[in-house]
Amino acid sequence: MTAQKNLTTSGQILGAGLLVALLALCSPVGAQPLLRVCPTQFDVTVSEEDTVAEMMLVANDGYDVLTFDITPDVTWAWDEPSSGTLYPGDSTFVTVYFSSVGLTPGEHWGFNFIDHNDPFHPHPWPIPKHFVFVVRTITMITGVPDENQPPAGLFPQGGVFTNFCAPTAAANIVSFWDEYRVNPGAIKVLNCWQPCYAIGRINDCAKRKEAADYIGWFMDTNNQGDPVRMNGTVFPAAMGTFNGDVGPGLTNFVSWEGTYPNLPDTAGVCKQGYNWTVTPFYGPDPEQAWEFYKAEIDSGRPLLTSFLYWNPVPEGKRQKATDAASLWEDEWVDYYTWGNAVNASGAPDPVEQWNWYEEEQGIGHMVTGVGYATDNLGNRWAIVHDNWPTTPRNIAIPWANWAANFRVLPDVTPNVHCVVSPMQRSVPKGATLDFSVGYHNNTQAAQNFRIKIMAYLPGSTNPAKTYATGGGNPDPTLQAGTSMTRYYALDVPNIPQVQPVSGYVIKVAVYQPPQALNPIASDCFCFSVTQPMSSMPLNGPEWAIRPLGM
Numbered sequence: 001m002t003a004q005k006n007l008t009t010s011g012q013i014l015g016a017g018l019l020v021a022l023l024a025l026c027s028p029v030g031a032q033p034l035l036r037v038c039p040t041q042f043d044v045t046v047s048e049e050d051t052v053a054e055m056m057l058v059a060n061d062g063y064d065v066l067t068f069d070i071t072p073d074v075t076w077a078w079d080e081p082s083s084g085t086l087y088p089g090d091s092t093f094v095t096v097y098f099s100s101v102g103l104t105p106g107e108h109w110g111f112n113f114i115d116h117n118d119p120f121h122p123h124p125w126p127i128p129k130h131f132v133f134v135v136r137t138i139t140m141i142t143g144v145p146d147e148n149q150p151p152a153g154l155f156p157q158g159g160v161f162t163n164f165c166a167p168t169a170a171a172n173i174v175s176f177w178d179e180y181r182v183n184p185g186a187i188k189v190l191n192c193w194q195p196c197y198a199i200g201r202i203n204d205c206a207k208r209k210e211a212a213d214y215i216g217w218f219m220d221t222n223n224q225g226d227p228v229r230m231n232g233t234v235f236p237a238a239m240g241t242f243n244g245d246v247g248p249g250l251t252n253f254v255s256w257e258g259t260y261p262n263l264p265d266t267a268g269v270c271k272q273g274y275n276w277t278v279t280p281f282y283g284p285d286p287e288q289a290w291e292f293y294k295a296e297i298d299s300g301r302p303l304l305t306s307f308l309y310w311n312p313v314p315e316g317k318r319q320k321a322t323d324a325a326s327l328w329e330d331e332w333v334d335y336y337t338w339g340n341a342v343n344a345s346g347a348p349d350p351v352e353q354w355n356w357y358e359e360e361q362g363i364g365h366m367v368t369g370v371g372y373a374t375d376n377l378g379n380r381w382a383i384v385h386d387n388w389p390t391t392p393r394n395i396a397i398p399w400a401n402w403a404a405n406f407r408v409l410p411d412v413t414p415n416v417h418c419v420v421s422p423m424q425r426s427v428p429k430g431a432t433l434d435f436s437v438g439y440h441n442n443t444q445a446a447q448n449f450r451i452k453i454m455a456y457l458p459g460s461t462n463p464a465k466t467y468a469t470g471g472g473n474p475d476p477t478l479q480a481g482t483s484m485t486r487y488y489a490l491d492v493p494n495i496p497q498v499q500p501v502s503g504y505v506i507k508v509a510v511y512q513p514p515q516a517l518n519p520i521a522s523d524c525f526c527f528s529v530t531q532p533m534s535s536m537p538l539n540g541p542e543w544a545i546r547p548l549g550m
Contacts, residue, residue, distance in 0.1 A: 033061060033062060033118055033120035033121060034060055034061065034062035034064055034066040034116070034117070034118035034120070035058070035059075035060070035061075035062075035066055035068065035114070035116050035118040035120075035121055035125070036057070036058070036059040036060075036061050036091075037056065037057065037058055037059075037114065037125070037127065038056070038057045038059075039056065040127060041127060041128040041129070041130070042054060042096065042098075042112075042127070042128070042129045042130065042131075043130045044098045044129070044130070044131050044132070045131075045132040045134055046098060046099075046100045046131070046132070046133060046134070047100070047133070047134040047135065047136060047317070047375075048100075048135065048136070048319065049100055049101050050099075050100055051097060051098065051099040051100075051101070052097070052098050053095050053096070053097050053098075054095075054096045054098065055093050055094075055095060055096070056079075056093065056094045056095075056096050056112075056127075057091060057092075057093055057094075058084070058086065058091065058092050058093070058094055058114075059086070059090070059091035059092075060086035060087065060088055060089065060090050060091065061089075062088060062118070063088050064088065064117075065085060065086070065087055065088070065117075066085070066086040066087075066116065066117065066118060067083075067084070067085050067086075067116065067117050068083060068084060068086070068114055068115065068116045069082065069083040069114070069115040069116070070082045070083065070094065070112055070113070070114050070115075071112075071113045071115070071124070072110060072111070072112050072113070072129075073110050073111050073113065074108070074110035074111075074129070076098060076099050076100070076101075076102075076103055076108065076110070076131060077096060077097060077098050077099070077110060077112070077129055077131065078096075078097050079094050079095065079096050079097070079112065080094070080095045080097070081094060082094075096112065096129075098129075098131055100133040103133045104133070105133050105134065105135040105376040106132070106133060106376060107130070107131070107132050107133075108130075108131040108132070108133065109128070109129065109130060109131070110128075110129045110131065111126040111127060111128055111129060112126070112127040112129060113125070113126055113127075114126075114127060132377070134375050134376060134377055135375060135376050136319060136335075136373050136374070136375045136381075137373065137374055137375070138319065138321045138333055138371060138372075138373045138383070139294075139297055139298065139371055139372055139373075140297075140321050140322070140331065140333070140370055140371030140372075140383055140394070141297060141300060141301075141302055141370050141371060142322055142331060143176065143180040143181075144172055144173070144176045144180070144302045144368060144370045144385060145171075145172045145175045145176060145180075145205065145208060145385070146172065146368075146385040146387075146393045146394075147168050147171055147172050147175070147205060147208040147209065147212065147385075147387060148168065148350075148387050148388060148389040149161075149162075149164045149165065149168050149212075149350040149387050149388065149389070150162070150164055150209075150350065151164050151167065151168060151171075151209050151210070151212035151213045151216060152206065152209035152210045152212070152213050153213065154210060154213055155210075155213040155214060155217065155265060156213075156217060156224060156225070156264070159222070159224050160222050160224060160239075161213075161216075162222070162239065162350065162351040162352065163221060163222055163239045163240040163241070163351065163352050163353060164212060164216055164221060164350075164387075165240075165241075165310075165350070165352060165365050165366045165367070165386075165387050166215075166216075166219055166221065166240075166241035166246055166304070166306075166366035167212040167213075167215035167216035167219055167221055167241070168208075168212045168387040169304055169366045169367055169368045169385070169387055170212075170215050170219075170246070170250050170253075170304060170366075170408075171208040171209075171211040171212040171215055172208065172302070172368040172385055172387075173302050173303075173304065173368060173408050174186070174189055174190060174208075174211060174215075174250075174253075174254065175190060175205070175207070175208050175211070176302055177189075177410045178190050183410045185274045185275075185276070185410040185411040186274060186410050187272060188270055188271065188272040189254055189271070189272055189273075189274060190207055190208075190211050190271075191207075191210075191211075191270050191271040211253075214253060214256075214265075215249065215250065215253045216241075217263065218248075218249040218250070218252045218253040218256070219241045219245045219246060219248075219249030219250065220232070220241070220242075220245050220249065221240065221241045222239050222240065223237040223238065223239075225249075226249065226252070226262060226263070227262055228262075229242070229245040229248070229249065230242050230244045230245050230360065230361075231245055234360075235361055238353075238355065238363060239353050239363075240352065240353055240354070240355075240363040241363065241366065242360060242361060242362070242363055243280065243282070243306060243359060243360050243361070243362045243363070243364075243403070243404045244280075244359075244360030244361070246278070246280070246304065246306075246366070246404075246406055247278035247279070247280055247406060248278075250276070250278050250406075250408070251275075251276050251277070251278050254273065254274050254275075254276045255273045255274060255275060255276070256271065256273055257271055257272065257273035274410065274411055275411040276408065276409060276410050276411055277407075277408075277409040277411065278406055278407065278408055278409070279406065279407040279409070280360075280404060280405070280406050281404065281405040281406070281407070282358065282359040282360075282404055283359075284358075286399065286400075286402050289402050289405055290380065290399055290402075292405050292407075293305060293369060293372065293382060293399075293405055294372055296369065296405075296407055297369065297370070297371055297372055301407065301408065301409065302368055302369060302370050302408070303368075303369045303405060303406060303407055303408060304366055304367075304368065304369070304404075304405070304406035304408060305366070305367055305368075305369040305382060305384065305402070305404070305405050305406070306362065306364040306365065306366045306367075306402075306403040306404040306405075306406075307364050307365050307367070307397075307401045307402060307403055308341075308354065308356055308362075308364050308401045308402075308403050309341055309342055309343065309354045309356070309364065309365060309401060310345060310352070310354075310364075310365035310367075310386065310388075311338065311339035311340060311341070311342050311345070312336035312337070312338070312339065312386070312391065312395060312397055313336060313337050313338070313339040314334065314335075314336055314337075315334075315335040315336055315337050316335075317334075317335040318332055318333070318334050318335070319332065319333050319335070319373075319396075320332055320333075321333050321371070321383075321394065331393075331394060332392070332393075332394060333371075333373065333383055333394045333395075333396050334391075334392040334394065334395055334396065335373075335381065335396045336391075336395050336396065336397050337397075337398065338397070338398060338400060338401065341401075343355075343356060345365075348390055349388055349390050350387075350388055350389075352365060358403060358404075359404070362403050362404060364403040364404070365386070366387075367382075367384035367385060367386045367387065368384060368385040368387070369382055369383070369384050369405075370383055370384060370385055370394065371383035371394070373396050379398070380398070380399045381396035381397055381398055381399065382396070382397055382399055383395065383396050384397065
């Protein structure tokens with residue numbers, strides 16, 4: 001986390017009107033004193049190595065010449081000017097600076113001692129200073145998309161596409177597991193819709209917007225989808241998505257392959273189905289809800305979180321969460337506070353209505369939870385993607401007005417099969433690449449298959465290095481698991497470096513003996529990189545991983 005350095009200068013240049021107002025507010029103390037100071041104490045909060053500047057009025061209300069000299073008793077505050085001479089009726093402003101640089105977080109106390117020639121005040125006159133250094137710490141999952149409402153609006157035809165916060169928030173998570181993490185239990189769950197380039201970094205992706213259309217049908221958003229849901233059956237028909245329809249709707253969308261009852265459309269040849277688990281967390285205790293939320297983030301799983309309403313107001317504070325060294329770009333978090341409680345939103349924000357109910361009957365504003373922030377004073381914020389185009393990518397909102405959490409847990413076992421993924425991932429030299437190849441149609445075949453990895457010089461048809469599992473010469477750098485879905489680790493440094501070429505293309509073949517070079521039917525296998533990309537810098541020489549023939 002990179003600290004910010006902000007300088008707030010208040011009162012260094014003042015108009016005549018403000019001067020008159022301050023003089024009126026700061027009344028003299030005692031009978032015929034020379035010296036008048038306002039304020040008579042300071043209470044200042046700074047964060048992240050900030051320096052702030054406060055204004056102190058020093059006035060001469062007497063009939064003699066006033067001299068003053070200010071000496072702070074701490075190193076984290078100083079004054080400019082620190083001394084002066086004032087004739088009767090004159091006044092000046094002293095800028096009092098407070099800096100957290102080099103301080104430990106927490107509360108600090110000190111004084112400004114003002115030495116002067118006024119017999120009506122103590123010598124020196126102590127002006128108390130209360131200084132609070134606040135440090136905010138961020139924990140965040142990188143790479144989660146930030147899709148915004150409205151959805152594509154293509155399905156169902158003639159539908160209403162307001163109140164689509166829940167389907168859009170869910171589309172972010174599905175895209176994260178399918179495209180960014182390439183989870184073995186999520187590959188091609190988003191069908192063959194328009195691909196999302198620079199995954200996780202661009203809003204308004206056609207693939208996620210189309211997915212939100214269909215997820216909305218499965219969740220019966222606006223009571224225009226699956227007729228078996230609670231909307232219009234258990235509960236009166238309503239705009240939005242009932243909390244009780246979120247889990248069943250998302251799991252049915254994920255498992256959907258081919259046709260589905262009452263759905264007037266088919267999944268297409270590319271849509272793969274999986275068994276995911278969506279676990280709701282309701283209840284009146286926001287403390288337990290916070291612990292649930294934190295545990296999911298700490299486990300690297302973005303989650304769905306619903307709030308009773310949504311009216312975020314910018315706090316004006318921005319904090320860097322990650323550096324571009326390991327990502328496509330920097331990640332920043334913008335802090336917000338809660339605005340007035342409302343039951344609806346409208347232009348320029350997306351149109352939504354909220355019913356303020358709890359548990360299954362609740363319809364609130366659903367967001368994608370991607371992180372959290374805390375400070376040394378006990379404050380805490382949820383960092384979310386709120387699917388509104390009028391807000392930044394990462395919003396930190398105080399943990400309040402919470403309604404529901406939903407754990408979204410991908411499963412590594414597809415319903416029927418998974419295909420060889422055409423997706424490409426890169427890793428730098430010196431890293432260990434974890435990947436999986438699973439055969440799901442036949443247990444016996446899964447126990448007997450072999451894997452061969454071949455590294456080619458760019459443009460060459462002959463492999464420069466070959467790894468293989470099983471058979472005659474298994475390579476010790478390939479570690480095979482024992483489960484039906486097998487995991488392997490490729491030690492990249494063992495592939496020889498040939499100058500001046502910076503890298504190799506790596507292809508993977510999966511086969512059954514004795515057909516050592518003929519891959520098994522590709523529609524029975526899945527291939528994916530499982531090491532988190534967030535830990536892999538994308539600069540310098542890299543390896544490209546592709547399935548054989550891609």
